[in-house]
Amino acid sequence: MDIKTNSLYAQMQNMQLEAMGNRMSNVENNITPVNQSTSDFGSMLKQAVNAVNDVQHEAKDKRNAFEMGDRSVTLADTMVTAAKASIAFDATVQVRNKFVEAYKEIMSMQV
Structure with a gap:
């Protein structure tokens, strides 16, 4: 990690x-x-989303460099970076889904 x-x-x-x-x-x-x-939850969530965004931009840049024929970027590097970006995005989607489930559960509670 x-x-x-x-x-x-x-x-x-x-x-x-x-x-x-x-x-x-x-x-x-x-x-x-x-x-x-001591930081609030919103700023931590924003940092996490920004980190995922950075990983995706890095994967895009490596893919573009490989497609343009840059010899310093190998296919293996490109594929590993793309896999990291995919995993980070999938994890972010799962966290979002859990937040939505928690929100729905809280909203359905009787006071």
Whole structure:
């Protein structure tokens, strides 16, 4: 995993622990905090989407360079980058689907 993906994964794990109510101290849980910054969920989501967008642009640039005959770009590099972009996009779609499901569930709750 690259640094951006690893950081996002760690942030998602921390949010999951908080959502499950495991808010005991990090010493009791033997969990070392990965990210000390306090940022809201919207900015983290925006950063994740921007990271996926960057990966897709990189794949597009490599594909264009390969199609134009740039000898510094190999077919293997192009295919690996395209696969990374595809996986990142699929993961983003799955996260969106989970958000929509959660929203529908919350909206159907009776108060």
